[in-house]
Amino acid sequence: MAATVDWLRTTTPGLLILCGLAIVVLLVAIIRFKLEPFIALLLTGLLLALAAGLPVSKIVGTPLKSSDSLLETGFGGILGHISVIIGLGTVLGAILERSGGADALAEKLQNLFGPKGAPVAMGLVGLIFGIPVFFDIGIFVLAPLIYVAAKRGGRSLVLYAMPMVAGLSMTHAFLPPHPGPVALGGLMGVSLGWLIIMGLVCGLPGFVAAGLVWGTFIGKRIVVDVPAEFLVRPSGDAAEPDGDANSSGAQQETATEVRRPSVGLIAAIIAIPLVLILGATFGSQLLQKKSGLLEVLTFLGNPAVALLIAVLVAFYILGLRRGSTVQQLSVLTAESLRPVGMLLLVIGGGAFFGAVISATGIGKVLAHTMSEAGLPVIVLAYIISCGLRIAQGSATVAIVTTGGIVGPLVAGHGYSQISLALIAMSIAAGSIILSHVNDGGFWMISKFFNLSVKQTLQTWSVLETVLSVVSFAVAAILFALVS
Numbered sequence: 001m002a003a004t005v006d007w008l009r010t011t012t013p014g015l016l017i018l019c020g021l022a023i024v025v026l027l028v029a030i031i032r033f034k035l036e037p038f039i040a041l042l043l044t045g046l047l048l049a050l051a052a053g054l055p056v057s058k059i060v061g062t063p064l065k066s067s068d069s070l071l072e073t074g075f076g077g078i079l080g081h082i083s084v085i086i087g088l089g090t091v092l093g094a095i096l097e098r099s100g101g102a103d104a105l106a107e108k109l110q111n112l113f114g115p116k117g118a119p120v121a122m123g124l125v126g127l128i129f130g131i132p133v134f135f136d137i138g139i140f141v142l143a144p145l146i147y148v149a150a151k152r153g154g155r156s157l158v159l160y161a162m163p164m165v166a167g168l169s170m171t172h173a174f175l176p177p178h179p180g181p182v183a184l185g186g187l188m189g190v191s192l193g194w195l196i197i198m199g200l201v202c203g204l205p206g207f208v209a210a211g212l213v214w215g216t217f218i219g220k221r222i223v224v225d226v227p228a229e230f231l232v233r234p235s236g237d238a239a240e241p242d243g244d245a246n247s248s249g250a251q252q253e254t255a256t257e258v259r260r261p262s263v264g265l266i267a268a269i270i271a272i273p274l275v276l277i278l279g280a281t282f283g284s285q286l287l288q289k290k291s292g293l294l295e296v297l298t299f300l301g302n303p304a305v306a307l308l309i310a311v312l313v314a315f316y317i318l319g320l321r322r323g324s325t326v327q328q329l330s331v332l333t334a335e336s337l338r339p340v341g342m343l344l345l346v347i348g349g350g351a352f353f354g355a356v357i358s359a360t361g362i363g364k365v366l367a368h369t370m371s372e373a374g375l376p377v378i379v380l381a382y383i384i385s386c387g388l389r390i391a392q393g394s395a396t397v398a399i400v401t402t403g404g405i406v407g408p409l410v411a412g413h414g415y416s417q418i419s420l421a422l423i424a425m426s427i428a429a430g431s432i433i434l435s436h437v438n439d440g441g442f443w444m445i446s447k448f449f450n451l452s453v454k455q456t457l458q459t460w461s462v463l464e465t466v467l468s469v470v471s472f473a474v475a476a477i478l479f480a481l482v483s
Contacts, residue, residue, distance in 0.1 A: 009053045019362045022048040030392045037397045038342065041349030045356045052360035070359055074352030081186035083344055087337060088307035089177030092314055093133035094336035097141050099318040100260035102129050106145040108263040118149050119219065122160045123211045126167025131270055135172040136444060143448045150226050157226050158459055159219025161449045166211025166463055173395060173428045174199035177307060180399040180428055183347045187354060187403030188410065190420040192303050193281025196274060198421040206471035210463045218459050224450050261318060269314050276306035347400050354404020378426045378479045381406045382472050385430025393438035398431040419483050425475040433468035435461050
């Protein structure tokens with residue numbers, strides 16, 4: 001027995017078996033026993049650490065000191081990096097939503113593209129509004145616009161819905177300040193500036209292929225009418241997906257009572273953090289290290305500072321100047337931040353799981369094994385992410401778990417920031433492949449757009465797969481060129 005345990009802890013096959021068993025336990029806990037991903041990640045990480053023979057003092061610390069333990073450094077390292085960013089991004093999305101910015105943006109684009117170009121307009125609405133707004137909130141806010149556009153156009157609801165959800169999905173998977181890309185920045189050691197650049201480079205072709213090409217193709221073949229009850233949302237509807245959606249509905253109704261902001265204003269506020277972050281990224285490449293301008297750009301381009309500036313601007317322009325009080329803005333902030341807690345715990349749990357993997361030496365073993373097998377790390381990252389996504393449904397869990405596994409593989413190998421960002425994009429691409437019945441987003445799409453399970457598989461599931469494959473292909477080609 002002792003010899004078997006020693007073999008598992010010290011040999012390459014043994015460590016690989018431990019890693020594989022840990023992932024199986026994680027998936028069974030989430031899928032079979034419906035355990036919260038945060039609890040499952042924490043439990044699996046602790047079991048793996050004990051099975052690998054790590055000292056208890058290293059896992060959880062001592063009664064007098066635990067600050068350098070895997071448990072605290074695993075959680076604290078990533079949460080210190082992303083908590084402020086996700087929190088501020090959530091608040092920014094809430095104030096933009098309440099102001100009626102989505103309505104203004106959709107109306108402007110529909111007028112610009114005309115009736116025939118309405119599906120393209122809906123795709124751009126999803127793409128732009130999806131940058132600061134979470135996927136599920138984006139669907140709830142934008143779905144009524146899709147109903148109206150489909151009714152006016154007299155065509156299938158699918159034709160208008162697929163481009164919009166493709167835009168929301170693309171930004172959610174590939175662009176900060178969404179949780180997955182932000183978490184990858186911390187797990188992979190890559191700046192958010194490069195993640196934004198590579199997210200756009202890899203994600204936009206996927207959006208075009210999935211949302212515009214596939215969306216148009218399938219929208220002409222699967223005809224779904226807009227039910228009459230979809231055009232008027234009942235007040236206090238208890239059938240919404242979750243509590244956050246209900247609060248969003250109340251906010252949207254409040255927004256319709258006041259004059260909507262201009263599209264240019266909404267676009268400018270959304271652009272503030274992106275421009276500041278990219279300014280710091282390019283400044284670090286073009287300016288002298290001791291330059292005063294570089295220091296200014298670095299400060300303003302810190303993601304937390306950039307988002308704080310955008311939030312303050314939005315509070316003033318979209319809130320105070322339009323009649324809202326500070327107290328009302330505080331209530332809005334508190335409501336928008338409620339769902340963030342569990343999200344941060346899941347990300348922290350994934351980071352702890354990754355820290356355990358690194359401490360056990362499994363990462364180095366996997367790196368050596370993959371090197372001998374000739375499998376590029378970007379392909380490995382994509383395959384792992386795809387497997388986790390298909391098995392347990394959550395894109396965020398797939399991202400943080402894969403990032404924890406792949407992070408040790410790339411550490412110390414001299415990859416450039418561009419290469420690391422492309423590896424991160426392959427993980428993001430894998431995390432959205434083949435959405436099916438174990439994904440909450442699958443049922444949200446089905447409910448909001450009047451689709452049967454079969455129709456949702458034919459439309460949404462294929463769309464996510466096209467978005468995943470095309471975006472990964474772009475990332476893989478670029479990785480081969482720059483590495």
